[in-house]
Amino acid sequence: MVFSVASFGRYCIFTRRAFSKPEKWKVFFKRTLIEVSKLGIDSIPLVIIISLFIGAVCAIQMQINTTSPLMPSYTVGLATRDIVLLEFSNSILCLILAGKVGSNIASEIGTMRVTEQIDALDIMGINSCSYLVLPKIVGFVLIMPVLVVFCQTTSLFGGLTVALVTDLISVTKYTYGLQSFFNEWYVWYGIIKSFIFAYIIASVSSFFGYYVKGGALEVGKASTNAVVISSIAILLFDVILTKLLLQ
Amino acid sequence: MIEVKNITKSFDGKTILHDVSATFYTGKTNLIIGQSGSGKTVLMKSIVGLVRPEKGEILYDGRDMMKMDMKQIKAIRKEIGMLFQGSALFDSETVLGNVMFPLVMFTDDPYDKILERANFCLDRVNLKGAENKYPSEISGGMQKRVAIARAIALNPKYLFCDEPNSGLDPKTSILIDELLSDITHEYNITTIINTHDMNSVLGIGENIIFINKGYREWVGDKEAIFASTNEALNDFVFATRLFQEVKDYIVSHGTTKRPNANDTND
Numbered sequence: 001m002v003f004s005v006a007s008f009g010r011y012c013i014f015t016r017r018a019f020s021k022p023e024k025w026k027v028f029f030k031r032t033l034i035e036v037s038k039l040g041i042d043s044i045p046l047v048i049i050i051s052l053f054i055g056a057v058c059a060i061q062m063q064i065n066t067t068s069p070l071m072p073s074y075t076v077g078l079a080t081r082d083i084v085l086l087e088f089s090n091s092i093l094c095l096i097l098a099g100k101v102g103s104n105i106a107s108e109i110g111t112m113r114v115t116e117q118i119d120a121l122d123i124m125g126i127n128s129c130s131y132l133v134l135p136k137i138v139g140f141v142l143i144m145p146v147l148v149v150f151c152q153t154t155s156l157f158g159g160l161t162v163a164l165v166t167d168l169i170s171v172t173k174y175t176y177g178l179q180s181f182f183n184e185w186y187v188w189y190g191i192i193k194s195f196i197f198a199y200i201i202a203s204v205s206s207f208f209g210y211y212v213k214g215g216a217l218e219v220g221k222a223s224t225n226a227v228v229i230s231s232i233a234i235l236l237f238d239v240i241l242t243k244l245l246l247q
Numbered sequence: 248m249i250e251v252k253n254i255t256k257s258f259d260g261k262t263i264l265h266d267v268s269a270t271f272y273t274g275k276t277n278l279i280i281g282q283s284g285s286g287k288t289v290l291m292k293s294i295v296g297l298v299r300p301e302k303g304e305i306l307y308d309g310r311d312m313m314k315m316d317m318k319q320i321k322a323i324r325k326e327i328g329m330l331f332q333g334s335a336l337f338d339s340e341t342v343l344g345n346v347m348f349p350l351v352m353f354t355d356d357p358y359d360k361i362l363e364r365a366n367f368c369l370d371r372v373n374l375k376g377a378e379n380k381y382p383s384e385i386s387g388g389m390q391k392r393v394a395i396a397r398a399i400a401l402n403p404k405y406l407f408c409d410e411p412n413s414g415l416d417p418k419t420s421i422l423i424d425e426l427l428s429d430i431t432h433e434y435n436i437t438t439i440i441n442t443h444d445m446n447s448v449l450g451i452g453e454n455i456i457f458i459n460k461g462y463r464e465w466v467g468d469k470e471a472i473f474a475s476t477n478e479a480l481n482d483f484v485f486a487t488r489l490f491q492e493v494k495d496y497i498v499s500h501g502t503t504k505r506p507n508a509n510d511t512n513d
Contacts, residue, residue, distance in 0.1 A: 116335040124349055125324035
């Protein structure tokens with residue numbers, strides 16, 4: 001089993017080490033900003049592309065599957081909005097980012113481990129775990145809500161684009177649907193979930209990278225394990241958070 | 248001076264180091280030599296604290312590392328510089344960034360002073376002009392020199408080098424050896440070099456500890472090694488015909504110390 005009870009224990013110790021006081025706050029803030037840029041800002045093009053297309057597909061699917069005369073005409077906009085706000089902009093986006101960001105973190109830290117760069121930090125008297133991992137966790141947790149809000153907006157715009165360029169959906173009805181029965185809590189629900197998911201992606205991926213033993217092959221395996229375990233953890237916490245936040 | 252007393256270390260029930268004791272002197276190039284798998288890397292990692300032995304003492308100028316808490320070990324580590332086998336330079340930093348790294352982390356000096364010290368260290372290892380290159384853009388020998396510059400940036404009292412010549416051509420190896428030897432004498436550092444490069448052993452070995460199958464087999468210097476009667480040592484050091492002929496020549500011409508000088512068989 002990739003993630004045994006022993007591994008979970010090690011993960012807890014790893015987390016404790018990661019949350020130690022940084023050696024130098026100035027260096028920590030600088031590294032956090034770099035991680036915000038590398039993990040968050042650099043992911044924006046991917047977020048835009050995925051959100052636009054998924055938003056568009058959601059709108060088309062809703063239109064095709066809600067042809068009953070009993071359904072109000074604004075259903076397409078309303079359903080697209082709720083799908084995007086409740087699941088796509090946070091859970092599905094985070095599953096996708098677990099692949100991009102998770103493998104990036106695991107392979108970066110894993111390579112540092114096998115090339116003795118982490119040993120070099122330890123020998124210098126630096127808490128390598130805190131130095132490398134904490135800025136990634138803090139940086140990604142900080143930027144994730146921004147990506148989620150970005151995703152929510154772009155997805156809804158993707159649906160609007162379908163209405164604008166095709167005759168499948170009426171623009172007026174779509175925009176009316178977007179504004180109907182709007183529940184502000186859904187936006188906050190997505191943002192709250194994204195904090196947890198960002199923490200899972202950054203910490204789990206760092207954990208797998210940090211404890212790599214061997215060479216390039218093991219770094220690849222660690223990268224895969226990081227994505228798999230992060231994704232499973234995201235799905236598990238999605239259920240728990242949905243139960244806690246929506247009931 | 249670093250003293251190691253009765254160090255024992257096992258992995259998965261297999262003992263790698265058996266009661267190893269050794270003294271590493273200040274201002275001398277101390278070499279740990281031995282075949283691959285003999286335990287010399289484990290010994291070095293034990294001394295720097297990357298591996299914790301089951302028993303024994305590791306004394307840094309009388310301070311026992313084995314009895315220290317993490318805070319005290321971190322304080323000792325700030326007196327240590329280490330050169331890793333693969334250089335272990337930070338890929339994301341330039342040459343200058345790598346050398347400045349320990350200065351930025353552990354001093355409160357202004358940027359100008361840090362820059363000045365980093366440039367001095369780069370100058371000391373003859374690397375002026377490569378400041379803005381990344382580790383991937385420079386040769387293996389240059390990477391080693393950057394790693395040496397980084398290791399000496401904080402004026403360490405102890406310098407550890409894990410196989411500094413691995414992957415280098417003989418000429419560059421000699422340059423690195425000479426640089427390490429010069430730095431050791433110039434700054435009066437306790438330098439410990441882990442190597443199986445015989446050119447290094449015979450070139451800069453002022454205090455040589457031979458590890459064989461986890462035991463300390465022999466201690467001496469580069470001159471005493473020619474006169475040693477220790478079979479395992481001779482098999483290892485004079486493994487090639489060339490080195491055997493060199494040994495025969497030196498012994499027959501009497502240019503080294505006579506047998507049994509500093510020679511101990513454990």
